[in-house]
Amino acid sequence: MALKYEILKKVGKSRLGKLHTRHGVVDTPAFMPVGTCGTVKAMMPESVAATGAQILLGNTYHLMLRPGADLVEKMGGLHKFMNWDKPILTDSGGFQVMSLSGLRKLTEEGVTFKSHVDGKKFFLTPEESMKIQHKLDSNITMCLDECTPFPATYEEAKKSMEMSMRWAKRSKEAFVDRDGYGLFGIQQGSVFEDLRQQSADALREIGFDGYAIGGLAVGEGQEEMFKALDYAPGMLPEDKPRYLMGVGRPDDIVGAVLRGVDMFDCVMPTRSGRTAQAFTKYGALNIRNARHKEDDRPLEEGCDCPLCVNYTRAYIHHLQKCNEVLAVMLLTWHNIRYYQRLMQGLRNALANDTLDEYVSEFYKNQAKGDIPEL
């Protein structure tokens, strides 16, 4: 087995686990900060590690364009290139080809596209995606698939899912198996339960080190997403990690963990750090709001990140108003730390049989909107 996954405990549908890779262990449920171009934006990698993050996501699409997989390989792989010695998961590039590149043409063989950076033409196939992710030295390689757009008719969703399953097979055949490295399949099928089942069956037949749930969080809304998550994770093999791609807000993650998901990634904490939005136990707030101008309190009481320990809201508000880089650095750090505290809280609650209390406290606090005495 290329990647070892231990499930330590189950509580309802939720699972407490440990994923072992060549570059270290990932405790699940886990949140992966996104390091699109070989850097988690505005963070030193040692700071990312200090937040408790044990694994990063890298984007194959961005890295194949700049600096190119060959250069990363020549520099000793992505871990060494970006100075991150813990596990890395890379996506397949498919999603960004569809959302970012120009002049796409999708065929059974693969997808032709033009770089959004310089217009250069590329041809991405399952085999090529495996080759690139291998050069990047990714611990968890994702199959190339088509992320079915939402909304899709049943016929569209079926056709798209079936091609993705053929691509999953080609991905598996092209993947070079190594100890401590693994390949994840991606379930598609939009919001159609029987298509999700067909997709899960096809993936299980091929056999993977882990299984992602794709094609959600693409505009269907939390209610629809949770409906799909009521059945989708349970269709996937019980003994392998389940990864919900591109999700999400804190309450999306809590809801998904309750439905049996083990892994998450999202640009939310990092992107929000660049738009002055902060996640706290009392909900999200925007530090540009004038009410913070003379507030000498920390952003979030009890948070142990540098922003909350060393600075007032008034200071961060001031930095934001002056467009200072330090505001982005500190807010990104806080947000990633918030997400890691959330995951640690869920893991502790699973370990201590206090998941119900943890989750009800989570929702109660989130509803408050800000520190109660405000």
Next chain:
Amino acid sequence: MALKYEILKKVGKSRLGKLHTRHGVVDTPAFMPVGTCGTVKAMMPESVAATGAQILLGNTYHLMLRPGADLVEKMGGLHKFMNWDKPILTDSGGFQVMSLSGLRKLTEEGVTFKSHVDGKKFFLTPEESMKIQHKLDSNITMCLDECTPFPATYEEAKKSMEMSMRWAKRSKEAFVDRDGYGLFGIQQGSVFEDLRQQSADALREIGFDGYAIGGLAVGEGQEEMFKALDYAPGMLPEDKPRYLMGVGRPDDIVGAVLRGVDMFDCVMPTRSGRTAQAFTKYGALNIRNARHKEDDRPLEEGCDCPLCVNYTRAYIHHLQKCNEVLAVMLLTWHNIRYYQRLMQGLRNALANDTLDEYVSEFYKNQAKGDIPEL
């Protein structure tokens, strides 16, 4: 005496010293990174301290506009507000009023100006500048003066200098003396030796904790500046620190230390960090240059900053091409560390009687342009 200055050793005109403030000691010759708006751009304050910097410069003009001196005072002063517990020097605001603000009107009483941020009208006098710097809790307060533009006729330079000396007297009278805090006078007189002497005499008559050399590095060029520095520092009291404002490039600093200057500030290392320029022992280079694309060497061999220890030139080049914030963070850190290593090198050479060797090695290396084997 409000600020104690010890001169430990003199070598030619150069001096090795220690300036004692309420917030700690500054070893001289010293370089002060600039923290314009209450942050050294793109740096955590603990990282600034890790470079070896012992004192920062804050800009009164920027801070009086945003967030305002009253708010900073309410938050416990600038040290606490920005989480920097070492010494801070603030300029008087005069220079930025002239270079940044709109609709200025200069009279004997003071200067009226409109904020470059929101057009709000302000009236800055020597008394008001002292009051603001006191509220900021600055360890070293600078007198309000007029930085005589270059070029100036003898008559213009004389008139401007004489008003600055009257303002210096008013600054001294308005300054609230406290232990561990001090006030610096500023010598003007453009490039006219007798005006520099008159200015020095006027300042000495008033009496200050230190003396700045103002009105240089304003377009006259290094040759003219060094000509003025051949005589200007020696006109100032021997037992007090001498501070050359707004200077400069590494070779400006070395030349000025040889001419008896003890303190420096400049935006050069921080601003360059935002434009991909790096200072190294072999001169300055721009990391955007295509020749760095596949270079797996560190930016500067032997440098102990995180950029040089953990990354290749290829990686920093990649970050720059992708406009990643981390490039700015790492280059700024490196540049400040380079400046601090330069100052430490000068201090060590003064202590060890190897100043001649140090300086000739410095010029020899700078002339190489990059790591020799390139």
